[in-house]
Amino acid sequence: xxxxxxxxxxxxxxxxxxxxxxxxxxxxxxxxxxxxxxxxxxxxxxxxxxxxxxxxxxxxxxxxxxxxxxxxxxxxxxxxxxxxxxxxxxxxxxxxxxxxxxxxxxxxxxx
Amino acid sequence: xxxxxxxxxxxxxxxxxxxxxxxxxxxxxxxxxxxxxxxxxxxxxxxxxxxxxxxxxxxxxxxxxxxxxxxxxxxxxxxxxxxxxxxxxxxxxxxxxxxxxxxxxxxxxxxxxxxx
Numbered sequence: 001x002x003x004x005x006x007x008x009x010x011x012x013x014x015x016x017x018x019x020x021x022x023x024x025x026x027x028x029x030x031x032x033x034x035x036x037x038x039x040x041x042x043x044x045x046x047x048x049x050x051x052x053x054x055x056x057x058x059x060x061x062x063x064x065x066x067x068x069x070x071x072x073x074x075x076x077x078x079x080x081x082x083x084x085x086x087x088x089x090x091x092x093x094x095x096x097x098x099x100x101x102x103x104x105x106x107x108x109x110x111x
Numbered sequence: 112x113x114x115x116x117x118x119x120x121x122x123x124x125x126x127x128x129x130x131x132x133x134x135x136x137x138x139x140x141x142x143x144x145x146x147x148x149x150x151x152x153x154x155x156x157x158x159x160x161x162x163x164x165x166x167x168x169x170x171x172x173x174x175x176x177x178x179x180x181x182x183x184x185x186x187x188x189x190x191x192x193x194x195x196x197x198x199x200x201x202x203x204x205x206x207x208x209x210x211x212x213x214x215x216x217x218x219x220x221x222x223x224x225x226x227x
Contacts, residue, residue: 037156044205044217044219045156045217050212051212090155097169099160099169099170100158102148102155102158
């Protein structure tokens, strides 16, 4: 199986752009779609990106996703940061046995 | 609007079986995967497993020996059973609908504490 490694925390000012990385330890990042979930304090997670770069209905286009095979990583980019974006963000991907693997999560602080 | 709601005992004694049910309303349970995810206090998300509407299951390898997930389409709910519970199983347990590409609906979660 593989691990998904995320930075423990990131911070940025309102209005700026932040990128959160998710690095796959083995196997190609392109082998299985990557999803991103947002979890605000005290709430259940919600999906913000699926299939590497798709936004669910209702998610603002300030959120975008991508993968980079050269670094074997996925990225979540949030532009025009708002205080409401302050949350924990998790990347996740299925393994070859169709079992979900979660990254450790990244705490985003909007300064 | 689809809604998922977890229910079950909030307190389980060590060595007993932890049981949680997810009631699905506002839509059909058919043709989807239904997942359980947990989050220990202050920790990240851990995938437990899923059940397909036809009863096919898939489990986290580290929990496989203790976990059973089942579905009852007539009652529009699915359930998690985790036997031989210990303090390490204390967590918020979430249910979610898995479209195959993402979890589009989540329950609010239920805190289950394992303690004597």
